[in-house]
Amino acid sequence: MGIAISNLSVKYGAETVISGLSLDVPEGCFFTLLGPSGCGKTTLLRTIAGFAPASGGQIRFGGRDVTELPPHKRAIGMVFQDYALFPDKTVADNVAYGLRARGEKGPGVEQKVKAALERVGLGHVLSRHPAALSGGQRQRVALARALVIKPAVLLMDEPLSNLDAKLRVQIRETIIELQREANITTVFVTHDQEEALSMSDLIGVMNKGKVEQLGSPQQIYATPRTGYVADFVGAANRTEVPVRPTASGLVEVEVAGTRLVATDALEGPADKGLLVLRPEDLAISAAPVAGRQSLPATVRSRQYLGSRTSYSVECAGGLVLNAEMHGAGHDAFQPGTAIHLGFDPAAARVIRA
Numbered sequence: 001m002g003i004a005i006s007n008l009s010v011k012y013g014a015e016t017v018i019s020g021l022s023l024d025v026p027e028g029c030f031f032t033l034l035g036p037s038g039c040g041k042t043t044l045l046r047t048i049a050g051f052a053p054a055s056g057g058q059i060r061f062g063g064r065d066v067t068e069l070p071p072h073k074r075a076i077g078m079v080f081q082d083y084a085l086f087p088d089k090t091v092a093d094n095v096a097y098g099l100r101a102r103g104e105k106g107p108g109v110e111q112k113v114k115a116a117l118e119r120v121g122l123g124h125v126l127s128r129h130p131a132a133l134s135g136g137q138r139q140r141v142a143l144a145r146a147l148v149i150k151p152a153v154l155l156m157d158e159p160l161s162n163l164d165a166k167l168r169v170q171i172r173e174t175i176i177e178l179q180r181e182a183n184i185t186t187v188f189v190t191h192d193q194e195e196a197l198s199m200s201d202l203i204g205v206m207n208k209g210k211v212e213q214l215g216s217p218q219q220i221y222a223t224p225r226t227g228y229v230a231d232f233v234g235a236a237n238r239t240e241v242p243v244r245p246t247a248s249g250l251v252e253v254e255v256a257g258t259r260l261v262a263t264d265a266l267e268g269p270a271d272k273g274l275l276v277l278r279p280e281d282l283a284i285s286a287a288p289v290a291g292r293q294s295l296p297a298t299v300r301s302r303q304y305l306g307s308r309t310s311y312s313v314e315c316a317g318g319l320v321l322n323a324e325m326h327g328a329g330h331d332a333f334q335p336g337t338a339i340h341l342g343f344d345p346a347a348a349r350v351i352r353a
């Protein structure tokens, strides 16, 4: 079932952490709340779960108003960063907890627990205690425990943050598979843009207790609506520029003394804007390329990263931009070299400053 949040406010004492937030998560959607530390994503998740009370507004699961219900009456499955397993219970008893809490007994419980643990590749550790498991195994147990009760919604708070990089990618895949299999509406909290982009159907980028932009991973990355979103999701060169409309629907901008054209994403008339250029959309060449607009610059420094090279370049007036080159000879440009930065107007967007 879907989640509908309307005009939600949450306070801690006198401090309002979330104010007037409205959001719809469609049924079966993998929805990610993405944002830096302190933006309120955990608070929002805890309010959806019922652990933090709403001070105003409404939360509905599939049309049912759950705003005033305690967590155990909301039919949620929850997975935490620190696993939150019961240390004195076996793996099997941890997973059985939710089933027993709602009065299920006997061999039916054992079968469900075994099947849930087999599904996460842990059918062989039923009688172990959590202390005898690795971090990745503990998080798999926590996932099995959350899903065995067939919850209405699955809520996950930074579940991959305590795992090392390789394991994180593996468990990411397990989570996605299980989520798709159960077709369960999921809210996933993270500050990691790669997790958000790779796992989600829909991302809400949070800033100071508000969802600043809501969209698919592709929409969030390719068409950020604010400088904050452009900067938080992926790397972005952002520079304030004077803007003039053109007849073609593009805008003319002036960057470091050079007139160029870019895509108009200003959402209304403006005489200045924020030009957003992704480093991978800037191509470095020794001379201007015919038919491609370009900006003269000088290489300041470069970082060879194996599959690509990241360059810092300086344009007239001291404007510093980052460019990233892929493909053969991507590390060819030495610091101090005069170069040209080419880009397609479609990849250069001007948004509200």
Ligand SMILES: Nc1ncnc2c1ncn2[C@@H]1O[C@H](COP(=O)(O)OP(=O)(O)OP(=O)(O)O)[C@@H](O)[C@H]1O
Pocket: 012, 017, 035, 036, 037, 038, 039, 040, 041, 042, 043, 044, 191
């Ligand atoms: N129990 C609490 N009492 C008072 N203030 C709190 C409490 N929990 C969180 N806050 C405050 O609410 C704001 C949002 O915190 P929240 O934990 O929701 O952010 P977050 O985006 O999840 O960050 P993090 O990733 O660091 O957990 C912060 O300013 C925080 O200090």
